[in-house]
Amino acid sequence: MGVLLGLFVIFLILLVVLLGLSIGVAFLLAWLLPAVGLEMALLVAVIAVGQAMLMLGRIMGTLPVGPDLEEESEPPLVILDRELSFPRRRRKRS
Numbered sequence: 001m002g003v004l005l006g007l008f009v010i011f012l013i014l015l016v017v018l019l020g021l022s023i024g025v026a027f028l029l030a031w032l033l034p035a036v037g038l039e040m041a042l043l044v045a046v047i048a049v050g051q052a053m054l055m056l057g058r059i060m061g062t063l064p065v066g067p068d069l070e071e072e073s074e075p076p077l078v079i080l081d082r083e084l085s086f087p088r089r090r091r092k093r094s
Helices: 002-032 038-062
Strands: none
């Protein structure tokens, strides 16, 4: 129960940071381009910041974690069984 609560709190913190950053970008966009309404600027900012966070997460996922994962032991042994029988295919009658 404690782990789930911790994950929920982390999710809420990230959501608040994402929305705060998006509102800041929306105000900046509405200030730079007065023809753009604040609602549309907020929508564009939420999408842009969300995509930036997604790309950052993907980039961080490609980085090596540590030296322990660099050293890989022997590959797993795969044994192919030739004794395995597959069901015969039925011929179509025409």
